[in-house]
Amino acid sequence: MTTSGEVHTAAGGPWWWVRWRSAVLDIGLAAVSAVECAVEGLQFSRDAGLPAPVGMVFGLFAGLTLLLRRRWPVAVVLVSIAVTPAQMGFLMGLVGLYTLAASELPRRIIGALAGMSFVGMFVVTYVRAHQGMVRGDLSIAGGFIPFLSVTTALGMTAPPVLLGLYVGARRRLMESLRERADSLERELMLLAERAEERAEWARNEERTRIAREMHDVVAHRVSLMVVHAAALQAVARKDPEKAVKNAALVGDMGRQALTELRQMLGVLRSGDGVVARPAQSAVSLAAVGVAAAAAASRVAQPDSSEGPCLAELEELIGQSAAAGMVVDLSVEGEVRSYAPEVEQTAYRVVQEALTNVHKHAAGAKTHVRLAHRSAEIAMQVENEPPPEPGAVVAARLPSGGNGLLGMKERVGALGGVFVSGPTDAGGFRVSAVIPAVVA
Structure with a gap:
């Protein structure tokens, strides 16, 4: 008592x-x-x-x-x-x-x-x-x-x-x-707080995913456009025919970048990339928790309905070659189709690695290796030291430092391994291994 x-x-x-x-x-x-x-x-x-x-x-x-x-x-x-x-x-x-x-x-x-x-x-x-x-x-x-x-x-x-x-x-x-x-009542309040935390986490993850997608779409195309524009400025008076060709390439790449941006903005406008704002009531917050879980699943498995695939890899390398890069592509193993998110991630890794070569090692010879294994797909992009160290400064290509982080996040979301770093010869190597999910 x-x-x-x-x-x-x-x-x-x-x-x-x-x-x-x-x-x-x-x-x-x-x-x-x-x-x-x-x-x-x-x-x-x-x-x-x-x-x-x-x-x-x-x-x-x-x-x-x-x-x-x-x-x-x-x-x-x-x-x-x-x-x-x-x-x-x-x-x-x-x-x-x-x-x-x-x-x-x-x-x-x-x-x-x-x-x-x-x-x-x-x-x-x-x-x-x-x-x-x-x-x-x-x-x-x-x-x-x-x-x-x-x-x-x-x-x-x-x-x-x-x-x-x-x-x-x-x-x-x-x-x-x-x-x-x-x-x-305490449990409902706790669930509401957790749902709000999950919603905030999902919004942050969604913003990160959108930023990564925007970076992948814009950085590569615009980097090539800057390279071609610099070449166009250099040969405009000496070789008009080559200048016209470079101008056409710049236009094509600009149109491709605009097309991909329109596709992404269309997805965002349709609501697939938008996370619901949390309400104040416990029931609405529980619904936000479901929205957060859905957003988290989208982060783990990026939307690939309109994304690129490995079949477009040769075209990607051709665009870099047209910009003056010497690219050597080698494919090992039996070529087969993978799940859309796997192919899109592999494509983006190669794309971003080539973009980094344009930014930091302009003119360097680059080796792209793609290996189709039984349980995984491996890719490696390695460039040699640039022949002209001042080429990057001349091209004036800015770098935000998010490319490698974005590649690591993409590969890690699929349970893969990503490694990057300089080589002993003075170049740079990007390697990634992704579990093979066959389509």
């Missing part, structure tokens, strides 16, 4: 009472019980040959113990049992048994005290009835006395005990339901 200080702090009631209303009720019941016991104590003092004030004071103090029924219900019941032979404390016994049965005490204690109260009431009633019959005050048969004693004892003990058990069980049930409701 809680201490009086805890209850007072929690609810503001005086002493051990939870509310002032409970305190007023108990004070009223104790006053009525004290008056009842004082009146009955007067009769008890006459029967016992004691002074009347002694019996009244005894009954007054005995009745006031009902004031402690919420704090010490066992003591109240024991006092009521003790004063039962004096035929006083009936209200105290009824209220005490009710409070005892409604408390959180073990059932064996409640049963033992209720049994003691029943036995005490039975004995007192039996003795008083027998004495009354002997004196002639009661005109009943002797065999009726046990029945009268049992009925009186049951009437004074069973109703308050049963009512107290019912009220106590109902109170515990309500507290359990309240705790479950609070627990459910």
Whole structure:
């Protein structure tokens, strides 16, 4: 049971009472019980040959113990049992048994005290009835006395005990339901917070994916366009025919870049690349969690309905060769089709590696190797040292430093391995191995 200080702090009631209303009720019941016991104590003092004030004071103090029924219900019941032979404390016994049965005490204690109260009431009633019959005050048969004693004892003990058990069980049930409701509310709030976190994570991942796609689409095409534009500027007066050819290549690459950008923007506008904004309610946030999971799955498996494939690899290398790069392509193993996301990732790795060669090693010879293995597809792009170290500065190709990171993210999303770094000869090597998911 809680201490009086805890209850007072929690609810503001005086002493051990939870509310002032409970305190007023108990004070009223104790006053009525004290008056009842004082009146009955007067009769008890006459029967016992004691002074009347002694019996009244005894009954007054005995009745006031009902004031402690919420704090010490066992003591109240024991006092009521003790004063039962004096035929006083009936209200105290009824209220005490009710409070005892409604408390959180073990059932064996409640049963033992209720049994003691029943036995005490039975004995007192039996003795008083027998004495009354002997004196002639009661005109009943002797065999009726046990029945009268049992009925009186049951009437004074069973109703308050049963009512107290019912009220106590109902109170515990309500507290359990309240705790479950609070627990459910906390769980819903936790789910809402997690859903909001998942939605925020999905939005960040989606922004990263869109940035990676934009980088792959724009960087390669624009890098080649810059290279061709520089070549066009250099040969415009010396070789008009070559200048016209370079200008046509720049136009073709620009149109290809615009086409891919339109396709990507079309996907974004259709809603495939947009993550829903989280709502405030728990139900809406749960829906956001589903949207976040869907977005996460799209991050793990990029949309490849309009993406490039390995069949376009020769065209990609041809564009770099047209820009003046010497590219050597070698293919090992049996050529076969893979899942769209695998082919798109392999294509983007080669594309970005060639873009980096244009940016950082213009004019360097590059070797592209593609290996079709039983359980994986491997690719490697390695360039030799650039023949003219100042070529990159002359071309003025900017670098954001996101190319290698984007390649690593793409390969890692499919469970592959990505390695990049300089070679001993002074060049640069990009290698990737992706598990083969056959289409």
